[in-house]
Amino acid sequence: MADLAALLARASDLSRVVSRFRREGKRILVVTHIDADGLSSGSLAFHSIARSGAIVSVRAIPDLDMRAIESLRADRFDLYVFTDLGSGLLPELQKAFGENFLVVDHHQLPPEDAARPNVLNAWGFGFDGGAEASSSTMAYMLAMAVDEKNRDLSSLAIVGALGDRQDVGEGRSLVGLNKKPLQDAIEEGLVEVSKDFLFHGRETRPVHEAIAMTYTPFIPGLSGAKDSSLAALSGAGLSLKDRGRWRNLAELSTGEKQKLMEVLAAHIGSRGGDAAVVSELVGEVYSFPLEDSLTPLHDGREFATLLNACGRMDATDVGIALCLGDRDRALTIAMKLIVEYRGKLNKAIQTLQTGDKVSVHGNVTVVIGDDFIEERMTGSISSLLASSDKYKDKMVLVRTRSGESELKFSSRLGDEFAKEVNLGLILKEAAESVGGVGGGHSMAAGAKIPATKKEEFTAVVVERVSG
Numbered sequence: 286m287a288d289l290a291a292l293l294a295r296a297s298d299l300s301r302v303v304s305r306f307r308r309e310g311k312r313i314l315v316v317t318h319i320d321a322d323g324l325s326s327g328s329l330a331f332h333s334i335a336r337s338g339a340i341v342s343v344r345a346i347p348d349l350d351m352r353a354i355e356s357l358r359a360d361r362f363d364l365y366v367f368t369d370l371g372s373g374l375l376p377e378l379q380k381a382f383g384e385n386f387l388v389v390d391h392h393q394l395p396p397e398d399a400a401r402p403n404v405l406n407a408w409g410f411g412f413d414g415g416a417e418a419s420s421s422t423m424a425y426m427l428a429m430a431v432d433e434k435n436r437d438l439s440s441l442a443i444v445g446a447l448g449d450r451q452d453v454g455e456g457r458s459l460v461g462l463n464k465k466p467l468q469d470a471i472e473e474g475l476v477e478v479s480k481d482f483l484f485h486g487r488e489t490r491p492v493h494e495a496i497a498m499t500y501t502p503f504i505p506g507l508s509g510a511k512d513s514s515l516a517a518l519s520g521a522g523l524s525l526k527d528r529g530r531w532r533n534l535a536e537l538s539t540g541e542k543q544k545l546m547e548v549l550a551a552h553i554g555s556r557g558g559d560a561a562v563v564s565e566l567v568g569e570v571y572s573f574p575l576e577d578s579l580t581p582l583h584d585g586r587e588f589a590t591l592l593n594a595c596g597r598m599d600a601t602d603v604g605i606a607l608c609l610g611d612r613d614r615a616l617t618i619a620m621k622l623i624v625e626y627r628g629k630l631n632k633a634i635q636t637l638q639t640g641d642k643v644s645v646h647g648n649v650t651v652v653i654g655d656d657f658i659e660e661r662m663t664g665s666i667s668s669l670l671a672s673s674d675k676y677k678d679k680m681v682l683v684r685t686r687s688g689e690s691e692l693k694f695s696s697r698l699g700d701e702f703a704k705e706v707n708l709g710l711i712l713k714e715a716a717e718s719v720g721g722v723g724g725g726h727s728m729a730a731g732a733k734i735p736a737t738k739k740e741e742f743t744a745v746v747v748e749r750v751s752g
C-alpha cells in the first residue's frame with residue numbers, strides 16, 4: 286500500500302537536514318546520474334537547495350561505484366545529496382560519509398535500506414519506483430518540502446519520468462506518484478496534456494523526418510531511414526508539402542493522420558512485424574506552453590531525449606544548464622549534440638546488423654559492443670534494441686569495455702517479455718557473485734564487473750533469465 290503521508294514526512298526530515306547544513310554555512314554537493322531522469326532530478330535538488338540560500342554544487346556521474354565514492358569523499362563536501370543513484374550501495378555510502386549524506390531515488394533496494402532515515406526512495410513508501418515515480422518526482426517531493434514555491438519546477442519532474450519511460454498508463458500516460466508533479470504543473474499552467482502522435486519532432490520536423498527520427502517504438506525500415514520514410518509516405522499519396530514548404534505532423538488533418546496510421550501499419554506488417562505496434566505511436570503528449578514550440582523543449586519526451594543526448598555525449602553541464610533554464614548557449618550546444626548523438630546511435634545500430642556482435646541465448650540477446658559502443662551509450666543502445674520489433678520479447682544485454690580491466694553491462698526487458706523477472710535483482714546478484722556491482726529496476730538495470738569474469742557473469746544472467 287502506498288503511504289504518501291509517510292513519504293511526505295520523510296521528505297520533510299530530509300529538507301530539515303538540508304536547512305541545518307545551510308544555517309551552518311556548510312558545503313553541499315548534489316551527485317546524480319547522467320541520463321535524462323538523472324539530470325532533471327539532480328537539477329531539481331540543486332535548484333531547490335540553491336534557492337534556499339545554501340552553498341551547493343551539482344555533479345553528474347555515469348556510475349556510482351567504490352572508485353566514484355572514494356573520489357567524491359576526497360573532495361570533502363560537508364553533505365552529499367545523491368539523486369537517481371546510491372540505493373544499491375547504502376552500507377558503502379554510510380561507511381564513506383557517515384551521517385552526512387542523503388539519497389533521493391527510485392531504484393529498488395532492500396526494505397531495511399529503504400527504512401533508513403536519510404533515504405527518500407519510492408519503494409520504501411509502497412510506490413513502484415520502476416513505473417510510478419521517477420527520481421525526478423522524488424526530488425520534486427524533496428524540493429516541495431524545502432519550499433512550496435518550488436512548484437514552478439514541477440515540469441522538470443515530468444521530463445524525468447518520461448525520460449525513464451514511466452509513461453506506462455493507458456494511452457502512454459503517467460501514473461502513480463508521477464501524477465503529483467503533473468497535477469501541479471497543470472495547475473501552474475506549465476504543461477498541457479493532449480492526445481497525438483508520439484513521433485519526435487511532431488511540431489518541428491517534416492513528417493517523414495519525424496518518423497525516421499523515432500526509435501521507440503522501433504519501426505523496421507523507417508526508424509533512422511529518412512529516404513525510405515519519404516518514399517513510403519509519398520507512395521501512399523500523403524501530401525507532405527504545402528506550397529513548397531514541408532508540413533509537420535501537428536499540421537495534418539484527422540483524416541490524414543488516420544491515413545498515416547494505415548500506411549505505417551501496412552509497412553510494419555509487410556516486414557513481418559506486429560501491426561498493432563502502431564497503436565503505440567499515439568498517446569498522451571505533454572507540451573510546455575512557456576517553451577518555444579520550435580525547439581525540442583516544447584515537448585516533454587523531446588526535452589528528455591535532448592537531456593539524454595547531453596549526458597551520453599559527455600556534456601552533463603549542458604544538460605543541467607538546460608534544466609536550470611538556460612535557453613541561450615546551452616540550447617545551441619545541445620541542439621548540436623543531439624545530431625551527433627543520433628549519428629552515433631545510427632552507426633552503432635548499423636554495426637550491430639553486420640557480423641557476429643549479436644547472439645541469442647534462450648530469452649537473452651547478448652550484444653558484444655567492446656570495440657564500438659562507448660561506455661556512456663550502453664543504456665541508449667539497450668533501450669533502443671529492447672523496443673525494436675525483433676527483440677521486444679527478449680531481454681537485451683549490452684556489453685562494452687570500461688577502462689582497462691572492467692566491463693560494463695546494460696540490460697533491458699522488451700515490452701513483450703513473457704516471464705516475470707526482476708533485472709535489477711538479477712544483475713545485482715550476478716555482479717556481486719563475480720566481485721562487481723550491479724542493480725536497477727525490474728525492466729532496466731546495469732552492472733560493472735572485472736573483465737576476466739565475463740563468461741561467468743553472462744552465464745549466471747542467462748541462466749536466471751532463461752532457466
Ligand SMILES: [Mn+2]
Nearest residue numbers: 322369420449
Ligand atoms: Mn531514474
